[in-house]
Structures are given as C-alpha cells and as structure tokens.
Amino acid sequence: MIKRLDGSRIEAQELTSRIEELTKKANVYGLAIAIFNDREIVYSRAFGVKRTDTGEPLRMDTVFYGASLSKAVSAVLMMKLVEDGILDLDAPLVSYLDRPIDTYKASREKAWHEDLTDLKDDVLHKKIAARMCLSHTAGFPNWRWYEPDQKLRVKFEPGSQYSYSGEGFTFLQVVVENLTHRSLEDWMKEKIFEP
Secondary structure: OEEEOOEEOOHOOOHHHHHHHHHOOOOOOEEEEEEEEOOOEEEEEEEEOOOOOOOOOOOOOOOOOOOOOOHHHHHHHHHHHHHHHOOOOEEEEHHHHOHHHHHHOOOOOOOOOOOOOHHHHHHHHHEEEEEHHHHHOOOOOHHHHOOOOOOOOOOOOOOOOOOOOHHHHHHHHHHHHHHHHOOOOHHHHHHHHOO
C-alpha cells in the first residue's frame, strides 16, 4: 500500500492503472515516478517510451534532463549558506568576487555559464544580490542564447520586476563557487543530499 499526502492509501496496481490512463489522455509519451513513504521507496515505475521515433521503452535508469527541477534544491542550499553566514541575501554578488567580472571565462567546454565577460561594460550587474537571483528579479534573460546576439546582459533594473531566469541561478552559482572554492555539487552533497 502506498500512503498518500492526505493519509489515505492506494494499491500499487490501482495507481499504475490511473497513471496509464492519465498519460494516455494527456499524450504524455514518457514518465518515470518514484514515491517515498517515510524515506523508503514504496513505488517506482517507468511509463511510455524514451524515444517516439524508435519506440524504445522508458526505464527507471533512463537519464532525464532535470532542467529547472534543480532550482528548488539550489534555493534550499543557498538559504543554508545564508544560515551559515557564508552568503548574504542582499549583498551585491560582485562584492564576493576577487577579480573583475570580465575575467570570468569558461574553465572548460561545458562550463559556458562561467563566462561573464559580456558584463564588462554593464553597470547594472553590480546591483544584483542573491535574493534577486532566487526570486527571478535579477534582470537577466532566461538564457543568453535566446538573445539575438547570444550575449549575457542585464535587461532591466535588478529588483524592479519578475522575469524567469536560469541565468540568474547560474550567476549565483558562479559567485558561490568562486567565493567558497567549492563546486555547487560538493555543497549539495554536504548540505542537502547526505543529510
């Protein structure tokens, strides 16, 4: 039996049938689910296909692109760093950097987010604080590659309006990693996943 959030229970087969029905109605091609009760996996199942062109079935070990699912966990981590006095929510993030913004370049091919050189002549980035990155009010676009010239820029006065931004989270990541000389992955393990 699987315990629901409201305390009621459901049999695994009934849940499987409901999920199959819902995914068919919604034209969901692939879905993987794991349900935990009291920190124990009580249900896990993959539904549908990994690729529609080949019909290859989805499996529980299929790797999914996590995208914005990580933002909630990253926000919890940042708040733990605030609690520990490592990060101030309202301090300008550039105050944590030990060198000019235009010297931050990608350290490896897949580290495009570390490249802050486009901000060299931008004065608005100096106003961005962690709170703004976490609340999507930093002024960055969602992603630089959606811009016509694919350059990173602050598009409006930081803190003045909401605009969903993955760039804000990656900017905060770069600052925290440079401040602490530790990767976000290491911080996640220590502060979130291992505990």
